Amino acid sequence: MTPPRLNHVQCLDNRGLHRMAYWEWGDPANPRVLLCAHGLSRQGRDFDTLAEAMADVYRVVCPDVVGRGQSDWLADPMGYVVPTYVADMVTLLARVNATQLDWVGTSMGGLIGLALASMPGAPVRRLVLNDVGPSIQFAAIERIGQYLGQPAHWTTEEEAADYLWSISQSFGPHTREQWLALTRPQLKVDGSGFKPHYDPAIAVPFRAVTPELAAAGEAQLWKAYDSLRSETLLLRGADSDLLSRDTAIEMMQRGPRAQLCEFEGVGHAPTLVQADQVSVVRNFLLSS
Structure with missing residues (x-):
């Protein structure tokens, strides 16, 4: 596998500036841009x-969304919310000079893409929402909150891979090699061992979500x-336990009338490691 290029861009927050890291593959002069945004406790190497x-x-x-991976951590934990992430992505798109792009977003990354693509004049041509939609099952929020930031x-x-697998078996079957490849970027050196790559404070606004706020x-x-x-593909x-089938069906019937593919x-x-999942995304993005 060809290693990606690591770059950074400075972004504005309510306390000053922070650097957001982003990983890049392919020809840097290619005007055809695909942006892939990861889930809540993940990072761009996913x-x-x-x-x-x-x-x-x-x-x-x-990108490594702020607070994750190689990006800076925020001074104010309440900044770990979608509006902050959308603003950072607008800065990133200006940096890479993307006047039009396609977007793949997993979970939180899908919500960031949804928010960005819904803005007037948004440059998002095709949108892939990976297991996320407007209605999120609150039980899944509670499940994730049990381990987030601990x-x-x-x-x-x-040892880290074994623990992460214990809380991630819903990701579906993976070979040990695949799982170790997904695990390594999730770790930061911590003395003689390793710790999670993200700021534990990302859990602060997440845990503040109540059923009323969620509604x-x-x-x-x-x-x-x-x-x-945007033409929209919904993966589920x-x-x-986060995206119900009823919500997925409703997403096929309203708005952009998303195409649905279930695994x-x-x-x-x-x-999006397994060959069948990659093939579905590629076929959608490259279809005429």
């Missing part, structure tokens, strides 16, 4: 397999979804 599969056609850009230290990569946010997200003009793990034996969320 998309290594997909990026390599798309780099023959696209300049593929995979202190952790592992002596070896193998209010859902109404705003449906409004944004209904305004989309058939066993997902059996997978919950929240497909990792």
Whole structure:
């Protein structure tokens, strides 16, 4: 696998400036841009397999959303919210000079893409929402909140991989090699071992979400979804506890009338590592 290029861009927040890292594959002069945005506690290297599969056609850009991976941590934890992330992506798009792009977003990354694509004049041509939609099952939020931001230290990569697998089996079957490849970028050196790559404070605003706030946010997200003009593909793990099938069906019937593809034996969320998942995304993005 060809290693990606690591770059940084400075972004504005309510306390000053922070640097956001982004990984890049393909020809840096290629005007055809694919941006891949990761989930809540993940980072841009999640998309290594997909990026390599798309780099023959696209300049593929995979940011580490602020607070994750190689990006800075925010001074104010309440800045770890979608509006901040959208603003950072607008800055990133200016940096890479993307006047039009396609977007693949997993979970949180899909919500960022949805928010951006719904804005007047948005440059998003095609949008892939990976196991996320305007209605999110609150039980899944509670499940994720049980481990998000908890202190952790592992002596070896193998030990870390075992723990991360214990909280991620909904990602579906992976070989040990695939899982270790997904695990390594999730780790930061911590003394003689490893710790999670992200700022534990990303859990602060996440845990502040109540069923009432979630319901209010859902109404705003449906409004944004209904305004989309981008061709949209919705991916869903058939066993997902975050995106219900009823919501997926509704997303096929309103707004951009998303195409739906479900993956059996997978919950929240497909990792886009398996060949069949990569093929579905590639075929959608490259269809005329």
